[in-house]
Amino acid sequence: MIPPVRLPVRPLTRSEIGRGRFLPYVLGTGVHALSMAAAIFTAYAVIDRQPALGFLAVVVVGVPLGWWLRSAGNADAEPSRREALAAVMLSWVVLPALGALPYALGHHMSLLNAAFESVSGFTTTGATTITDFSAVAPSLLLWRALTQWVGGVGILVLFLAVFPQLAIAGRQLFNAEVPSPQDERLTPKLRQTAMAVVGLYMALTFVCSIAYYLTGMGPFDATAHALGTLAAGGFSPNAESFIGYGAATQWVAVIFMFLSGTSFFLVYGTITGRKHSVLRDAEFRVYLAIQLVAGALLAVLLLGENLAPLDAIRHGLFQATSMVVTAGFASLDYQTWSTPAQAVLLALMFVGGSAGSASGGVKVLRWLMVAKITGREVRRALHPRAVMPIRIGGRIIPEDALRAVAAFLTLYVGLFAFTAVVLVFLGADFTAAFSTAIATLGNTGPGLNSFAPIGELDHLPVLGKLVLMFVMCAGRLEVVTVFVIFTPGWWQLPRRRPRV
Amino acid sequence: MPYVLGAGLLALALGAAVFTLYALLLRERFLGFAATTIVALPLGLVLRGRGRSGVEPSRREALVAVLVSWLLLPTLSAAPYVIDGGMSVLNAVFESMSGFTTTGATVLTDFSTFGKALFMWRALSQWVGGIGILVLFIAVFPQLAIAGRQLFFTEAPGPTEERLTPRLRHTAVAVLSVYSTLTLACAIGYRLAGMSVYDAVAHALTTLAAGGFSPNGLSFAGFQSSAMEWVAILFMFFAGANFALLYRAATGRPRDLLRDAELRTYTLILLTASGVLTLLLVGRYSPIDAIRHSLFQVASIVTSTGYASADFALWSLPAQMLLVILMFVGGCAGSASGGVKVMRWLVLAKGTTRELVRALHPRAVLPVRVGERTVPEEVVRAVAAFLTLYIGLFAVTTLVLVMLGADFVVAFTAAISCLGNVGPGLESIGPMASFADLHPISRGLLTFVMYAGRLEVVTVFVVFTPGWWRSPPKRTSVPRSSTRREDSERRMRGAES
Numbered sequence: 002m003i004p005p006v007r008l009p010v011r012p013l014t015r016s017e018i019g020r021g022r023f024l025p026y027v028l029g030t031g032v033h034a035l036s037m038a039a040a041i042f043t044a045y046a047v048i049d050r051q052p053a054l055g056f057l058a059v060v061v062v063g064v065p066l067g068w069w070l071r072s073a074g075n076a077d078a079e080p081s082r083r084e085a086l087a088a089v090m091l092s093w094v095v096l097p098a099l100g101a102l103p104y105a106l107g108h109h110m111s112l113l114n115a116a117f118e119s120v121s122g123f124t125t126t127g128a129t130t131i132t133d134f135s136a137v138a139p140s141l142l143l144w145r146a147l148t149q150w151v152g153g154v155g156i157l158v159l160f161l162a163v164f165p166q167l168a169i170a171g172r173q174l175f176n177a178e179v180p181s182p183q184d185e186r187l188t189p190k191l192r193q194t195a196m197a198v199v200g201l202y203m204a205l206t207f208v209c210s211i212a213y214y215l216t217g218m219g220p221f222d223a224t225a226h227a228l229g230t231l232a233a234g235g236f237s238p239n240a241e242s243f244i245g246y247g248a249a250t251q252w253v254a255v256i257f258m259f260l261s262g263t264s265f266f267l268v269y270g271t272i273t274g275r276k277h278s279v280l281r282d283a284e285f286r287v288y289l290a291i292q293l294v295a296g297a298l299l300a301v302l303l304l305g306e307n308l309a310p311l312d313a314i315r316h317g318l319f320q321a322t323s324m325v326v327t328a329g330f331a332s333l334d335y336q337t338w339s340t341p342a343q344a345v346l347l348a349l350m351f352v353g354g355s356a357g358s359a360s361g362g363v364k365v366l367r368w369l370m371v372a373k374i375t376g377r378e379v380r381r382a383l384h385p386r387a388v389m390p391i392r393i394g395g396r397i398i399p400e401d402a403l404r405a406v407a408a409f410l411t412l413y414v415g416l417f418a419f420t421a422v423v424l425v426f427l428g429a430d431f432t433a434a435f436s437t438a439i440a441t442l443g444n445t446g447p448g449l450n451s452f453a454p455i456g457e458l459d460h461l462p463v464l465g466k467l468v469l470m471f472v473m474c475a476g477r478l479e480v481v482t483v484f485v486i487f488t489p490g491w492w493q494l495p496r497r498r499p500r501v
Numbered sequence: 502m503p504y505v506l507g508a509g510l511l512a513l514a515l516g517a518a519v520f521t522l523y524a525l526l527l528r529e530r531f532l533g534f535a536a537t538t539i540v541a542l543p544l545g546l547v548l549r550g551r552g553r554s555g556v557e558p559s560r561r562e563a564l565v566a567v568l569v570s571w572l573l574l575p576t577l578s579a580a581p582y583v584i585d586g587g588m589s590v591l592n593a594v595f596e597s598m599s600g601f602t603t604t605g606a607t608v609l610t611d612f613s614t615f616g617k618a619l620f621m622w623r624a625l626s627q628w629v630g631g632i633g634i635l636v637l638f639i640a641v642f643p644q645l646a647i648a649g650r651q652l653f654f655t656e657a658p659g660p661t662e663e664r665l666t667p668r669l670r671h672t673a674v675a676v677l678s679v680y681s682t683l684t685l686a687c688a689i690g691y692r693l694a695g696m697s698v699y700d701a702v703a704h705a706l707t708t709l710a711a712g713g714f715s716p717n718g719l720s721f722a723g724f725q726s727s728a729m730e731w732v733a734i735l736f737m738f739f740a741g742a743n744f745a746l747l748y749r750a751a752t753g754r755p756r757d758l759l760r761d762a763e764l765r766t767y768t769l770i771l772l773t774a775s776g777v778l779t780l781l782l783v784g785r786y787s788p789i790d791a792i793r794h795s796l797f798q799v800a801s802i803v804t805s806t807g808y809a810s811a812d813f814a815l816w817s818l819p820a821q822m823l824l825v826i827l828m829f830v831g832g833c834a835g836s837a838s839g840g841v842k843v844m845r846w847l848v849l850a851k852g853t854t855r856e857l858v859r860a861l862h863p864r865a866v867l868p869v870r871v872g873e874r875t876v877p878e879e880v881v882r883a884v885a886a887f888l889t890l891y892i893g894l895f896a897v898t899t900l901v902l903v904m905l906g907a908d909f910v911v912a913f914t915a916a917i918s919c920l921g922n923v924g925p926g927l928e929s930i931g932p933m934a935s936f937a938d939l940h941p942i943s944r945g946l947l948t949f950v951m952y953a954g955r956l957e958v959v960t961v962f963v964v965f966t967p968g969w970w971r972s973p974p975k976r977t978s979v980p981r982s983s984t985r986r987e988d989s990e991r992r993m994r995g996a997e998s
Binding site: 371378404484 | 564819822823826849852854859860861863879881882883886887888889892893899900903908909960962969
């Protein structure tokens with residue numbers, strides 16, 4: 002006979018107390034923040050005699066909803082993995098839905114277009130269905146920029162505090178301050194770092210808007226562009242993006258776009274003196290090198306388009322940076338560029354900024370890892386039994402992170418191909434389909450051909466817009482997060498001990 | 502290594518000699534064939550004299566043998582194209598590489614400049630390339646554990662452990678006999694469907710190799726015969742299936758066909774894609790014709806053959822898109838078809854799904870299974886790396902072609918078509934057109950890409966690792982714990998030869 006197993010008696014853990022209360026807390030906080038912003042916008046619109054109904058609606062819906070959610074939640078609750086993932090996904094559905102109200106109410110936008118615009122904002126993509134910018138009230142254009150900025154905050158918190166702990170898509174190693182993966186909750190130190198990084202984000206945005214103002218933008222444009230720049234978003238209140246501004250403004254944009262794609266950890270560390278040399282950071286070096294090489298290549302290609310050398314360098318760097326960090330601003334209408342120059346832009350859309358920034362795309366660090374994994378397998382063809390750990394910046398990367406990154410890339414490329422196929426079936430030509438697919442998946446914004454920076458996405462069929470909205474969200478949430486809900490295990494009821 | 506190369510060269514010399522006679526008989530130009538014979542014969546004799554057959558090569562040596570064979574043989578066989586066909590050297594090497602890699606991309610614009618003998622030579626180069634790749638896949642790569650190849654044959658021994666076992670040799674013979682038998686059957690099929698003997702043989706050689714060269718400038722569209730197209734569909738299907746599996750099925754285990762996970766997926770892909778394509782083509786053709794063209798084109802692209810029953814570069818964009826996507830699929834492992842291969846896609850899909858499940862259950866232990874077999878972790882890893890390299894090479898090629906003046910669609914399809922050893926692309930390099938108008942550097946690059954794609958990419962990129970160029974350490978053979986018995990066996994074999 003087997004004696005019955007006696008379980009040790011232990012006190013309830015915090016996770017058991019707070020089960021199921023993390024999600025409403027997070028959602029409620031987000032909704033509250035958004036409705037507060039909407040309240041300010043309501044006041045602004047009323048004073049400036051612009052349509053205020055939509056903003057008011059956000060307040061009216063958001064305040065009670067947020068209050069109710071927060072009262073159901075608990076700030077100290079520790080979520081299960083499933084709950085944390087659900088909270089992330091729901092946030093990127095609920096907030097865009099709420100944020101779409103100002104577009105739909107009082108601005109003659111169809112519900113679908115409003116939702117598209119809002120999702121494009123919160124995912125910091127910058128693809129737009131607006132064709133006539135003069136018909137849109139300034140307050141709404143500012144709201145549009147703000148959604149990107151808020152999306153940037155959201156993604157920073159996600160990347161800094163949530164994903165590393167969940168070890169999603171190799172995220173666990175993106176930041177050295179994160180404790181060992183999977184085990185710990187948001188430590189006070191991590192929370193402190195997250196706060197500091199978000200503070201840095203705000204400060205940079207402020208500095209950026211001042212710099213824009215000093216180089217000749219009006220205060221409204223400076224604010225709107227700064228919000229879109231630091232979030233690597235790319236919404237501009239003008240139809241022509243940066244094309245109409247002077248060289249100085251464009252140089253400012255180059256600098257701040259570059260910063261927006263740099264790891265905020267690195268910037269924070271440099272400012273506080275904890276990191277001695279940014280150039281010693283492996284990811285930063287590659288990030289910088291890609292931009293310089295791509296910028297130079299574009300400059301050379303642009304010389305063939307009858308640009309003066311200095312202008313070619315400026316536009317080359319501007320466009321390279323804009324594509325790499327997935328901002329999507331334009332300093333020239335690249336629609337009219339030669340095919341080789343366009344091909345470079347398209348290739349750059351796959352790169353993405355650094356991990357630990359609000360930029361989209363695959364991210365430089367992941368490419369570094371993928372390159373090293375692949376190199377290792379090639380060397381294995383010669384030495385099949387060699388043990389070759391992979392190091393980045395002196396640290397050995399755990400094997401499960403490498404596997405996760407490989408799977409991430411597969412899903413990413415797979416979703417890209419799928420989107421391109423769908424777009425072709427909906428009537429786009431090859432170039433438009435491929436460029437739009439990567440531009441939305443990488444959260445860059447505009448694609449090439451008929452969906453260029455100036456001609457817009459408005460004429461896409463309903464299905465196409467829905468697919469692109471999904472793709473933007475999937476790209477923003479690291480693909481893996483979204484596809485988890487398609488695994489059978491997701492829908493099984495959680496067992497008694499849901500934490501693995 | 503010299504032994505393998507020498508044997509290959511002697512075979513080439515023999516083939517060229519036969520073709521010299523054949524061309525003489527047809528009263529066509531024969532100097533090129535003669536030149537190939539004259540160069541290959543002494544070279545082959547010298548190399549063969551220096552090598553020994555019983556020697557077990559080191560990994561490095563085996564890889565070099567593979568890499569050099571696929572360079573030397575195509576280059577030497579390019580002579581007839583230059584001397585008898587009036588091609589430039591670059592074009593001739595492109596054409597010859599396209600043949601030996603069973604690609605089927607052509608730079609030939611005027612089909613009247615080639616004689617019958619030359620077209621047959623072109624077809625034969627694909628068939629020989631097919632044999633080469635089958636031997637490689639069955640006997641060489643699984644042992645070297647290249648790009649996850651160790652997984653693809655149940656017959657293959659554990660990776661890196663053993664040499665060509667009698668059992669493996671048996672498999673190689675079986676597979677090659679399936680290949681030859683099917684070629685013969687295919688030729689008969691074409692003849693019965695109404696082709697001339699010459700056309701039937703030329704097409705059968707390139708059908709089973711999943712090559713796609715046709716002596717007819719319009720490929721199968723030039724025959725306008727639905728019977729021939731149905732025969733081609735059937736044999737292209739076989740050409741993309743695992744020959745080892747077909748052999749087992751033919752020798753009394755037909756049920757294996759149904760149980761094989763790869764073959765099932767392969768068939769499913771063919772049928773689904775044909776179904777979608779049929780719907781897209783119904784407006785253009787009558788329903789029956791739409792079904793036939795769909796099946797034909799899907800089989801032709803998936804197996805990386807590259808025949809055309811119609812000029813698909815004129816079809817609607819969605820139909821073209823479908824074909825482009827199919828170029829990435831490839832046939833089954835254990836066939837002469839190119840591309841990524843269905844088996845690798847299966848491993849990749851399962852590996853990726855596993856990571857998704859792991860996002861929810863990070864500590865779960867989840868082995869990857871294909872069919873009933875558990876896939877070793879190193880294979881999953883190797884397949885992922887293979888695909889990265891594959892897509893990377895594809896992207897770089899596309900970019901370079903665009904830089905050299907090709908438009909997006911041409912560059913994109915040329916890159917995947919050559920990398921996957923398919924053959925034709927879209928627009929100006931469509932099935933009825935040729936690669937001749939591309940920039941010379943582009944043609945050179947595509948020649949390399951065909952070569953790399955055929956040799957599983959990884960093999961070629963090993964050369965670029967720093968370790969490759971270091972002088973080999975003292976123990977050059979595969980690091981392994983050789984037992985005393987193996988040592989004595991080897992000594993005995995050495996004595997025999």
